[in-house]
Amino acid sequence: MLQIKSFTFNPFSENTYILYDETKEALIIDPGCYEKHEKGILYDFITKEQLNPVKIINTHCHIDHVLGNAFIKKTYNIPLWFHEKEEAILLAVGTYAPNYGFAQYQESTVDHFLQEGEIVNFGNTELMPIWVPGHSPGHLVLYHEASKNCIAGDTLFQGSIGRTDLPGGDHDTLIHSIKDKLFSLPDEVVIYPGHGPTTTIGFEKLNNPFVGKNARN
Ligand SMILES: [Zn+2]
Numbered sequence: 352m353l354q355i356k357s358f359t360f361n362p363f364s365e366n367t368y369i370l371y372d373e374t375k376e377a378l379i380i381d382p383g384c385y386e387k388h389e390k391g392i393l394y395d396f397i398t399k400e401q402l403n404p405v406k407i408i409n410t411h412c413h414i415d416h417v418l419g420n421a422f423i424k425k426t427y428n429i430p431l432w433f434h435e436k437e438e439a440i441l442l443a444v445g446t447y448a449p450n451y452g453f454a455q456y457q458e459s460t461v462d463h464f465l466q467e468g469e470i471v472n473f474g475n476t477e478l479m480p481i482w483v484p485g486h487s488p489g490h491l492v493l494y495h496e497a498s499k500n501c502i503a504g505d506t507l508f509q510g511s512i513g514r515t516d517l518p519g520g521d522h523d524t525l526i527h528s529i530k531d532k533l534f535s536l537p538d539e540v541v542i543y544p545g546h547g548p549t550t551t552i553g554f555e556k557l558n559n560p561f562v563g564k565n566a567r568n
Pocket residue numbers: 411413486487505
C-alpha cells in the first residue's frame with residue numbers, strides 16, 4: 352500500500368514528499384531541505400523506516416523544490432528525473448540562489464527526462480505523470496490511480512493556484528491545464544500540493560476562486 356510522508360522545508364514552506372510501499376522502496380519528490388537540520392530530518396526518517404530511496408523526481412525546478420537535490424543524490428546515489436522543459440529552470444537556480452539568501456546552494460544535474468504518461472515505478476507502485484504547465488513550463492504532477500492520490504507541486508492549492516509571475520509562467524495556460532487535466536480526475540482524488548495543506552479535486556471544483564465553478568475567468 353502506498354504511504355505518503357510529507358515534510359515542510361526552507362523559508363518558502365515547501366512540501367517535500369516521500370512515497371513508499373510495503374517493499375520499502377521509496378521515491379523522493381521535490382526535496383526542499385536546505386539547512387543541516389532539515390537534511391537530518393529527511394535522512395533520519397528514511398533510516399528509521401528502513402527505506403530504500405530509488406529516485407528523485409522534481410515536479411518542477413523552482414529553487415524551493417530543488418534545494419535538497421544534490422544532498423539526496425550524493426547521499427543515496429540515485430537518479431534525478433524531471434520534465435525536459437524544466438532543465439533551463441534548474442540551470443537558472445544557481446544564478447539567483449545567492450540573491451535569495453541560499454549561499455550554500457549546490458547544483459544538481461538531471462539523469463532522465465520524464466514525459467507525460469511514462470509510468471514511474473518503485474516497489475509495487477506505479478505513478479502516472481501528467482503534464483500541467485502554466486506555473487512552470489514542464490510542470491508534472493504524479494497521480495496514483497489505485498489510491499486516488501496526486502502529488503501536485505505548485506499547480507492547484509487549497510483555495511488557490513500556483514503563481515504565474517515567475518519566468519516561464521503563464522496564467523491562462525495554468526487555468527486551462529488545471530481544468531483540462533486535473534479536473535478530469537475523480538472528485539475524491541486527494542491533492543498533495545507543493546505548499547499548504549491537502550485538498551481534493553471535488554472541493555476545489557466547487558470552491559476554488561480561480562478555477563472553481565464560481566471563478567470569474
Ligand atoms: Zn514553483
